[in-house]
Amino acid sequence: MSRLDRTLIADLAPFEGMQAADLDTMLGQARSMRVVKDTAIFDQEAEAHAFYLLLDGHVRVVKTTPDGQQVIVRYISPGELLGIAHALGRTTYPATAVAAVDCVILSWPSRLWSEFAAAFPSFGANTYKAVGARLQDAHARVIEMSTEQVDRRVAHALLKLVQQTGKKTEDGLLIDFPLSRQDIADMTGTTLHTVSRLMTAWEERGLVKSGRQKVTVVEPHKLLLLAEGQAGK
Amino acid sequence: MSRLDRTLIADLAPFEGMQAADLDTMLGQARSMRVVKDTAIFDQEAEAHAFYLLLDGHVRVVKTTPDGQQVIVRYISPGELLGIAHALGRTTYPATAVAAVDCVILSWPSRLWSEFAAAFPSFGANTYKAVGARLQDAHARVIEMSTEQVDRRVAHALLKLVQQTGKKTEDGLLIDFPLSRQDIADMTGTTLHTVSRLMTAWEERGLVKSGRQKVTVVEPHKLLLLAEGQAGK
DNA sequence: GGCGTTGTTTGCGTTCTCGCAACGTTTATC
DNA sequence: GATAAACGTTGCGAGAACGCAAACAACGCC
The missing domain is CATH 2.60.120.10 (Jelly Rolls)
Known part of the structure; x- marks a missing residue:
C-alpha cells in the first residue's frame, strides 16, 4: 500500500x-x-x-x-x-x-x-x-413503497443515483455506470415495461435523456418536483 | 428496583x-x-x-x-x-x-x-x-413490498404479530393488543377497505376470527400457505 | 460484415387495488 | 338510555400497473 x-x-x-x-x-x-x-x-x-x-x-x-x-x-x-x-x-x-x-x-x-x-x-x-444511515434509508424505502406510486418512486431512485454518482456532461448529469430499465425496475418494485414507458414520457418532456443502459438527468429540479409531487403532471 | x-x-x-x-x-x-x-x-x-x-x-x-x-x-x-x-x-x-x-x-x-x-x-x-436484525427486517419489508401483492403482505403481517404476541385462546392465537383494520393497512401499505375485505374473506374460510380491533388467527398453517403462496387461493 | 444476444419500445387486454359513498355496529359520553 | 364518535362492512366505478406478445435497435462475436 x-x-x-x-x-x-x-x-x-x-x-x-x-x-x-x-x-x-x-x-x-x-x-x-x-x-x-x-x-x-x-x-x-x-x-x-x-x-x-x-x-x-x-x-x-x-x-x-x-x-x-x-x-x-x-x-x-x-x-x-x-x-x-x-x-x-x-x-x-x-x-x-x-x-x-x-x-x-x-x-x-x-x-x-x-x-x-x-x-x-x-x-x-x-x-x-x-449502519444507522442504512437503517434509516431502508425505512424510507418501506415508506416510499407504501405510500408513493411508481412514477415518483422511479424519479426518486434516479435522483438518488444522480446525487451519488452524477457526472456532469453537456446534456446534464449522467449516472456513472450501466443501468438498464430492468435494474431501475428492480430498485423500485415495478417492471421494466413501466420504467420504459416512464422514461420515454420523461424524455419527451425533456426531463431526462437515456439510451441503452444509460441515463442522464437533464432537469433534476423538475424531476424532483415530480418525485415530491407538489405539482400535478 | x-x-x-x-x-x-x-x-x-x-x-x-x-x-x-x-x-x-x-x-x-x-x-x-x-x-x-x-x-x-x-x-x-x-x-x-x-x-x-x-x-x-x-x-x-x-x-x-x-x-x-x-x-x-x-x-x-x-x-x-x-x-x-x-x-x-x-x-x-x-x-x-x-x-x-x-x-x-x-x-x-x-x-x-x-x-x-x-x-x-x-x-x-x-x-x-x-440493530442488525432490524436492518434485515426492514430489507425484508422492502422486498415484500416490491414483490408480493396485498393479500400475502397482510397474511404475513398477521403471522408476524401472532408469532410476537400470540396468546392462546379457545379459538386460536389472539394478537394481544388492540389492532384495527387501519393499523393493519398502515403496516402493509394498503387501505382499511382492502384489509376489511380480506378479513371477511378469510373469516368465511375459517382462517381467522376477528372483531373490533381484535384479530385471532385460527389456522396459522393455512395462513402461512397463503402468505408464502405455494398453493392457489 | 453477418448473426446471435441483449436491451428497449409499444400496443392491448386484464387484474388488482384504490377511492368514494353509504350503511351497519360497537363503544364511549353525558 | 339517548346520542355521538369510532370502527367495520360492502357495493360500485375508475385507474394504475401488470403481463403478454411482437417488433425494433444496439452491441459483441466469429
Missing part, C-alpha cells in the same frame, strides 16, 4: 477521526483486489468471511427471492464499507454484492472487525453511524 | 451475558415509568434525550409522511430496547413511538448509552445484534 494511497484513503468516511498510524495498521492487514464487471464479491447466505471497502467502481447489492425475483437493495460508491455482517452479529451475508463495473476493493477477514473496532473507537463509531 | 425485578430482567435479550453486578449498575440509573395507552413515548424528529426498555405492554413505532399518511414501522414487545438513535450516531428519533396499550418502561439518558456499551461489551454487542 503506497503512501499516495493512504493519503487518499484517510479522508474516507469509515476512517474519519482515526490516527494515521492506526489506519496504517489496518491497511497493512488488508488485501487489495480487482473485481471485474458482473462478478460477485460475496453471495447471499454465504459465510461472512470478510468485509470490504470499495475503492473504485460501483457495486450493486441484490437480494433474490425464493421464486427468483431480484430486488436491488442499493448501489455502493467508492469509500463505503460492504459486507459488514459481522459487525451486526450475523454469520452470513444477507445479500449478494456484484460489481456493476470493474472495481477495486480492499478486504479484511471478518474476525479483524472486532479487533479494529475495539482498538480504534472512531472506526467502530463510523461504522455504526453508517 | 426490587430484587424480583432484576431477576426477571436479567434474562432479557439486551442483557444477555452481562454480570449481575453490571446489570445492577445500569438499573440503578434507570427511571421506571408508566405510559398510558395512546400516549407518545417519543416523537419523530425530537431530540433523542433518552433510550428505553419496554418491560410490559406493546409499543407501536410510526412514521408520518409530510402529507399525513401513517406507516407503522413495527410493534415492540416486552424486553426490547427502543429509542436507541444515539447508538447509531443520530441526534433525533427517526420515528414516533406510541403505547398501543398501557405500558411500563425504563428509561436512561442517551448519554449513558456510550458509557454502558464501553463498560459492558455484551450490552453493546447485544444492541448491535438487535
Whole structure:
C-alpha cells in the first residue's frame, strides 16, 4: 500500500477521526483486489468471511427471492464499507454484492472487525453511524413503497443515483455506470415495461435523456418536483 | 428496583451475558415509568434525550409522511430496547413511538448509552445484534413490498404479530393488543377497505376470527400457505 | 460484415387495488 | 338510555400497473 494511497484513503468516511498510524495498521492487514464487471464479491447466505471497502467502481447489492425475483437493495460508491455482517452479529451475508463495473476493493477477514473496532473507537463509531444511515434509508424505502406510486418512486431512485454518482456532461448529469430499465425496475418494485414507458414520457418532456443502459438527468429540479409531487403532471 | 425485578430482567435479550453486578449498575440509573395507552413515548424528529426498555405492554413505532399518511414501522414487545438513535450516531428519533396499550418502561439518558456499551461489551454487542436484525427486517419489508401483492403482505403481517404476541385462546392465537383494520393497512401499505375485505374473506374460510380491533388467527398453517403462496387461493 | 444476444419500445387486454359513498355496529359520553 | 364518535362492512366505478406478445435497435462475436 503506497503512501499516495493512504493519503487518499484517510479522508474516507469509515476512517474519519482515526490516527494515521492506526489506519496504517489496518491497511497493512488488508488485501487489495480487482473485481471485474458482473462478478460477485460475496453471495447471499454465504459465510461472512470478510468485509470490504470499495475503492473504485460501483457495486450493486441484490437480494433474490425464493421464486427468483431480484430486488436491488442499493448501489455502493467508492469509500463505503460492504459486507459488514459481522459487525451486526450475523454469520452470513444477507445479500449478494456484484460489481456493476470493474472495481477495486480492499478486504479484511471478518474476525479483524472486532479487533479494529475495539482498538480504534472512531472506526467502530463510523461504522455504526453508517449502519444507522442504512437503517434509516431502508425505512424510507418501506415508506416510499407504501405510500408513493411508481412514477415518483422511479424519479426518486434516479435522483438518488444522480446525487451519488452524477457526472456532469453537456446534456446534464449522467449516472456513472450501466443501468438498464430492468435494474431501475428492480430498485423500485415495478417492471421494466413501466420504467420504459416512464422514461420515454420523461424524455419527451425533456426531463431526462437515456439510451441503452444509460441515463442522464437533464432537469433534476423538475424531476424532483415530480418525485415530491407538489405539482400535478 | 426490587430484587424480583432484576431477576426477571436479567434474562432479557439486551442483557444477555452481562454480570449481575453490571446489570445492577445500569438499573440503578434507570427511571421506571408508566405510559398510558395512546400516549407518545417519543416523537419523530425530537431530540433523542433518552433510550428505553419496554418491560410490559406493546409499543407501536410510526412514521408520518409530510402529507399525513401513517406507516407503522413495527410493534415492540416486552424486553426490547427502543429509542436507541444515539447508538447509531443520530441526534433525533427517526420515528414516533406510541403505547398501543398501557405500558411500563425504563428509561436512561442517551448519554449513558456510550458509557454502558464501553463498560459492558455484551450490552453493546447485544444492541448491535438487535440493530442488525432490524436492518434485515426492514430489507425484508422492502422486498415484500416490491414483490408480493396485498393479500400475502397482510397474511404475513398477521403471522408476524401472532408469532410476537400470540396468546392462546379457545379459538386460536389472539394478537394481544388492540389492532384495527387501519393499523393493519398502515403496516402493509394498503387501505382499511382492502384489509376489511380480506378479513371477511378469510373469516368465511375459517382462517381467522376477528372483531373490533381484535384479530385471532385460527389456522396459522393455512395462513402461512397463503402468505408464502405455494398453493392457489 | 453477418448473426446471435441483449436491451428497449409499444400496443392491448386484464387484474388488482384504490377511492368514494353509504350503511351497519360497537363503544364511549353525558 | 339517548346520542355521538369510532370502527367495520360492502357495493360500485375508475385507474394504475401488470403481463403478454411482437417488433425494433444496439452491441459483441466469429
